[in-house]
Amino acid sequence: MSLLKVRDLSVAARGRNLVDSVSFTLDAGERLGIIGESGSGKSLTATAIIGLLPPGLSATGSVLLDGHEVIGAREGELTALRGAVAATVFQDPLTALDPLMRVGRQIGEVWERTERRAGRPHGKGDTRAAVFSLMDEVSLPEPERIAGAFPHEISGGQRQRVAIAMALACRPKLLIADEPTTALDVTTQKETLALLARLVADHGMTLLFISHDLPVVAGIVDRVVVMRTGVVVEEGPVRQVFATPTHAYTRELLVAAERFDRALGAA
Amino acid sequence: MTAVVASAPRRGASWTWRIGLALVGLHVVVGLLTLVWTPYDPGAMTGGRLSPPSLAHWAGTDRLGRDVLTEVMIGSRIALQVGIGAVSIGAAIGITIGIIAAFATRWRDDALAATLDILIAFPTLLIAMLVVAASEQASLGTAILALGIALSAVVARLTRILAKRVIQTDYVTAARVSGSSWLAIVREHVLPNIWPTLSVNLALQFGLAVIAEASLSYLGLGAPPPNASWGRLLQEAQGTVYSAPFGAIVPGLALVSLTIGVNLFADGLRDLADPLRRGRG
Numbered sequence: 001m002s003l004l005k006v007r008d009l010s011v012a013a014r015g016r017n018l019v020d021s022v023s024f025t026l027d028a029g030e031r032l033g034i035i036g037e038s039g040s041g042k043s044l045t046a047t048a049i050i051g052l053l054p055p056g057l058s059a060t061g062s063v064l065l066d067g068h069e070v071i072g073a074r075e076g077e078l079t080a081l082r083g084a085v086a087a088t089v090f091q092d093p094l095t096a097l098d099p100l101m102r103v104g105r106q107i108g109e110v111w112e113r114t115e116r117r118a119g120r121p122h123g124k125g126d127t128r129a130a131v132f133s134l135m136d137e138v139s140l141p142e143p144e145r146i147a148g149a150f151p152h153e154i155s156g157g158q159r160q161r162v163a164i165a166m167a168l169a170c171r172p173k174l175l176i177a178d179e180p181t182t183a184l185d186v187t188t189q190k191e192t193l194a195l196l197a198r199l200v201a202d203h204g205m206t207l208l209f210i211s212h213d214l215p216v217v218a219g220i221v222d223r224v225v226v227m228r229t230g231v232v233v234e235e236g237p238v239r240q241v242f243a244t245p246t247h248a249y250t251r252e253l254l255v256a257a258e259r260f261d262r263a264l265g266a267a
Numbered sequence: 268m269t270a271v272v273a274s275a276p277r278r279g280a281s282w283t284w285r286i287g288l289a290l291v292g293l294h295v296v297v298g299l300l301t302l303v304w305t306p307y308d309p310g311a312m313t314g315g316r317l318s319p320p321s322l323a324h325w326a327g328t329d330r331l332g333r334d335v336l337t338e339v340m341i342g343s344r345i346a347l348q349v350g351i352g353a354v355s356i357g358a359a360i361g362i363t364i365g366i367i368a369a370f371a372t373r374w375r376d377d378a379l380a381a382t383l384d385i386l387i388a389f390p391t392l393l394i395a396m397l398v399v400a401a402s403e404q405a406s407l408g409t410a411i412l413a414l415g416i417a418l419s420a421v422v423a424r425l426t427r428i429l430a431k432r433v434i435q436t437d438y439v440t441a442a443r444v445s446g447s448s449w450l451a452i453v454r455e456h457v458l459p460n461i462w463p464t465l466s467v468n469l470a471l472q473f474g475l476a477v478i479a480e481a482s483l484s485y486l487g488l489g490a491p492p493p494n495a496s497w498g499r500l501l502q503e504a505q506g507t508v509y510s511a512p513f514g515a516i517v518p519g520l521a522l523v524s525l526t527i528g529v530n531l532f533a534d535g536l537r538d539l540a541d542p543l544r545r546g547r548g
Contacts, residue, residue: 050444052440052443052444054435055373056373075449079443079446079447079448080446081446082443082444082445082446083444083445083446083447084446086444087444087445088440088441088444090437090440090441092437095436095437095438096437096438096441097438098438098455098456098459098460099460100459100460100463101455101456101459106438109455110442110445113445113446113447113451114445117446163441166441166445167441167445169445170445170446176444
């Protein structure tokens with residue numbers, strides 16, 4: 001059974017379609033990338049999938065998340081669904097963390113919520129142990145110090161690891177990563193990608209990876225959906241799409257990426 | 268584990284904050300003291316009328332021969348009661364409405380925001396006077412309730428704006444994705460994040476409430492005798508301000524020192540409540 005089935009999804013603002021009739025499916029355990037330039041509607045698509053469109057935007061069509069219809073569902077049903085099925089890692093790890101809460105507690109809150117929902121009793125010591133083990137899983141050093149620090153006291157890469165640990169604490173079936181490496185420097189980017197790939201494999205999670213960066217996407221997903229101005233222009237296995245792009249826009253993206261690589265190589 | 272925070276310089280302990288704390292602390296100590304001891308019995312005629320400051324009466328006596336210092340000291344307690352009471356009521360009503368508006372659907376939020384803007388357009392004192400007028404008789408409780416209601420609109424508007432900003436952040440979205448209920452989001456993220464700004468505002472409202480109560484009492488709408496509100500003392504001393512200035516100067520100084528103290532204290536409070544500022548020094 002497919003974990004996520006998107007059919008004819010459109011997102012409109014004031015009568016204009018920002019996302020237009022997007023359809024794709026994502027099977028359990030699969031890793032799908034949505035690529036496109038900014039404004040292509042890739043992030044809006046991801047937001048609509050979890051029913052979190054900002055006010056003023058409305059979605060039509062159908063999104064079946066783990067068998068439940070998201071479009072038109074009440075907020076209460078969505079709250080239950082979201083926690084159990086999907087978790088998100090955002091682009092900017094600084095704004096993704098509460099600036100006034102120590103990071104250990106932020107991870108702990110999510111873990112405790114997940115335990116409560118599953119109906120498992122837990123004590124203070126359990127939370128502490130769980131937080132340290134989650135931090136260990138995302139390779140955060142010095143757990144004692146970092147757990148007690150505020151987000152502005154740790155590095156960008158560490159913040160993103162904290163955000164990933166929080167997503168992981170939900171034990172989601174579907175992990176949505178919305179440009180998770182864009183705000184990081186190149187070295188940290190590589191480490192974070194490797195970490196995501198390892199965690200997705202270890203936990204058998206399904207991955208929806210959103211990015212504008214072709215090489216980044218190519219390294220982590222099996223299949224890609226290419227979006228431009230709100231429509232899907234190409235879809236297929238990552239090797240096939242990159243080896244024999246059928247749409248002019250995909251070719252443009254590839255050429256741009258190659259040129260960029262050469263420029264880097266020459267430098 | 269908290270080494271990073273602890274080693275950062277604490278801007279909160281600035282000298283202005285210390286002065287504020289000292290002034291507020293003085294009024295708190297005096298206010299508590301009046302519960303068990305005052306120089307003379309409140310309301311008792313203890314000396315000659317309108318006598319100037321002397322060893323027996325440090326701030327002189329009023330036109331009925333009552334000790335001014337005793338009355339002003341009791342005024343401290345009344346002012347603190349009014350400030351704490353009005354701000355608590357204003358905060359309870361205002362924060363609730365503000366949070367509801369921030370989470371409400373668009374048109375309900377617009378309706379609430381418009382209502383608040385209309386309420387804020389009325390002077391605080393006017394709203395408080397209307398509430399007092401609508402009640403059976405003037406009492407300290409009525410004055411506190413009236414000021415609390417009058418302050419709540421300002422608190423609600425500020426809360427709404429601050430909460431909206433927090434709700435739009437990625438960490439709240441992340442919490443929603445991970446299945447937090449809106450109540451949990453309010454408790455864990457919204458309130459802690461709006462508190463540094465809100466608490467400073469509430470402290471300022473405390474000062475405004477004290478002044479507003481003095482104004483109400485001056486107009487005869489505040490706490491009735493024997494509650495020695497500074498406003499009533501000022502009003503009573505008005506007729507004799509040239510012959511016996513101390514009857515007006517001392518309650519006036521008391522009022523000014525408490526409001527200035529509260530304002531200075533509010534500035535320090537902001538730095539203490541916000542770890543980001545605390546860390547940057």
